[in-house]
Amino acid sequence: MSNAPVDSGRRRFLTAATCVVGGIGAVGAAVPFIKSWNPSAKAKAAGAPVEVDISKIEPGQLIRVEWRGKPVWLVSRTESVLKELEQHDGSLRDPASEQEQQPSYAQNKYRSIKSELLVAVGICTHLGCSPTYLPDSFGEQVEGVSSGFFCPCHGSKFDMAGRVFQGVPAPLNLVIPPHYYIDKTTILIGVDKGAA
Secondary structure, eight states, X not given: OOOOOOOHHHHHHHXXXXXXXXXXXXXXXXXXXXXXXXXXXHHHHHHSOEEEEOTTOOTTOEEEEEETTEEEEEEEXXXXXXXXXXXXXXXXXXXXXXXXXXXXXXXXTTOSSSTTEEEEEOOOTTTSOXXXXXXXXXXXXXXXXXXXXXXXXXXXXXXXXXXXXXXXXXXXXXXXXXXXXXXXXXXXXXXXXXXX
């Protein structure tokens, strides 16, 4: 055992230096760990609202955008298509859209904010296939209905408001995503106006 005097100043310095270096190391290890809890930029973008310019959509035209990894259709409906929507309610499974598949502002016969534009998630409610838009040849699928959506996977049929016809595998109408008009030519998909 040594009888050398204890240098308490040096001991305090070494203890403090060790604590500081240990604290820096702990912070250095914690920052990447805590950062890993945040969603990636790709994940944030996948759930982010999508802004769409609708100024160039022609009557009867369908455009597709992606929101949350799903196809969303924007279809410009003509006057004849809008009139036709009222004529086949009896052949639809849920003509009044009583199931909760659309925001409250789209709970109407057109299932939209503005009657001339349908905004719908383009995924069949049966097994998740993407139906085909038949603007002029849907009458081959449903007599007396000129345009609509036909799912080639199992034969489900939807009208131009995304409502499912009876006697097909799909149990529900197409989903209407939250959306609102920023102005006359721009629509924001993925958020309600009240939440914007």
